[in-house]
Amino acid sequence: MHLAQTTTDTNDDLFGGFKDFFHSGTWLAIRNVFLFFLVIFWAASAYWVYKDARRRIEDPWLLAMAVALGIFPPFLGPLLYMFFRPPEYLEDVHERELEIKAIEESLGTADRCPVCRAVVDSTFLACPVCTTKLKEACRRCKAPLEPLWQICPYCETPVESPRAVGNL
């Protein structure tokens, strides 16, 4: 009887101790600090999503959706964003587009008529659109010759300069 009474008292003390702890100022302080860091971390993760999305997403609606996902659900949203975000930065995409454009332009100028800008083949002797003479043909094999060539590379016939033609 006496023993049972003591056990009950101890249980009450232990439980009361926990209850006191959870209602004590220490517990409240710990809880508040924990919540404070949770909110800071939540805000930081949302801000990170905003910063990252701005560098990857051009469309304002998609950007707003990404930011909303960064805010809610907390922590899970930024994680989901990381899985589904565009793999490249906008500046990299832009740079690559410029490079492709530059390559296309350099290819384009090589095969265009200098007068009307029509696309011409490198073997054309004249522009089919504006009839501008593009290249001389070899006297013997009729192959198109570059302006600097002194001899036809296909049949070894010397190229006649316009002055030589005048002398004949």
Ligand SMILES: [Zn+2]
């Ligand atoms: Zn032309």
Ligand SMILES: [Zn+2]
């Ligand atoms: Zn030739």
